[in-house]
Amino acid sequence: MTLLPVLAAAGLLFAADPYADAIAPSTTAVVQNGANALGAPDGEFATVSGNANSHVVFDLGAGEEGTGDLLVHFHGFDLAVQTTVEFLDGAGQRVSTAPLGMIGLGAHTATVPNPSAAPYRFVRIRAGFVLNPLQFGVDAIQATNSAG
Numbered sequence: 001m002t003l004l005p006v007l008a009a010a011g012l013l014f015a016a017d018p019y020a021d022a023i024a025p026s027t028t029a030v031v032q033n034g035a036n037a038l039g040a041p042d043g044e045f046a047t048v049s050g051n052a053n054s055h056v057v058f059d060l061g062a063g064e065e066g067t068g069d070l071l072v073h074f075h076g077f078d079l080a081v082q083t084t085v086e087f088l089d090g091a092g093q094r095v096s097t098a099p100l101g102m103i104g105l106g107a108h109t110a111t112v113p114n115p116s117a118a119p120y121r122f123v124r125i126r127a128g129f130v131l132n133p134l135q136f137g138v139d140a141i142q143a144t145n146s147a148g
């Protein structure tokens, strides 16, 4: 561990971890075992459920904004759940939107192609269709920090 300060000083470490730290209070969906969606993937997942007007908002952390594509480590209960991901900045303003199809039962990782290089702190996942309820598990939310 003594190498870490040296690596950080050399700019070789990310200043912050790329995972969600919290579920934001603006979440309207029902989230059970929410802590399981935070931090690095570990096989333990939170369950998100709600109607087509509900959404869940993940907070990557203050000063831990992500960039680039997003990885959603999910646990599918339905064969396919179509959702929309909105990337929000630290002020809650939307910087981009992308579709997220969570395909397959059980544990999978989906890549959400983020069309913007703007940093984002919050990730809002909402139902992709008017009549499509939200029902999925989340193991972890991870920014790839691939842009910029």
Ligand SMILES: [Ca+2]
Pocket: 016, 017, 018, 019, 020, 021, 059, 060, 061, 064
């Ligand atoms: Ca974080």
Ligand SMILES: [Ca+2]
Pocket: 035, 036, 037, 038, 039, 040, 041, 042, 043, 044, 045, 046, 138, 139, 140
């Ligand atoms: Ca987890």
